[in-house]
Amino acid sequence: MGGKVSTSWKQGESGNPKGRPPKNRALTDILEKAGNLKREVGGTSYAQKQMVAALLWQAATTGTITFPDGITKALDVQDWMGIVKFIYQHIDGPPKTEMDVDGKIMLMVTYGDDGTNSPAS
Numbered sequence: 001m002g003g004k005v006s007t008s009w010k011q012g013e014s015g016n017p018k019g020r021p022p023k024n025r026a027l028t029d030i031l032e033k034a035g036n037l038k039r040e041v042g043g044t045s046y047a048q049k050q051m052v053a054a055l056l057w058q059a060a061t062t063g064t065i066t067f068p069d070g071i072t073k074a075l076d077v078q079d080w081m082g083i084v085k086f087i088y089q090h091i092d093g094p095p096k097t098e099m100d101v102d103g104k105i106m107l108m109v110t111y112g113d114d115g116t117n118s119p120a121s
Helices: 026-036 048-062 077-092
Strands: 038-041 044-047 064-066 072-074 097-099 105-107
Touching: 026 048, 038 048, 044 048, 048 064, 048 077
Parallel strands: none
Antiparallel strands: 038 044, 064 072, 097 105
16 A cells, blocks of 8 residues: 555646536526527517516616516515616626725725716716
């Protein structure tokens, strides 16, 4: 027992040059396919993911959602804020964080396109 283990690669080279194989993204694939399916509403055909996007924007801008079957629901403030946060996180990504030298996390939120901390006009 013991002894030296023989390797087929040189020291400093990877034993797995192709890297880790990609993970199976089955749920992502299934959701993408379902989102691309068409649904007819009011005589017009839409991809289901377009309908979801339209409902999200309607909810964020009006505080209500009108479902394809005609039922309209008003959102409470918490649900409305959740939808607004969801939209902004998926458009702009999460806010940038910076690590200070003492290990504390500082959150910097930039509102304006010009890099200032003033709301965009």
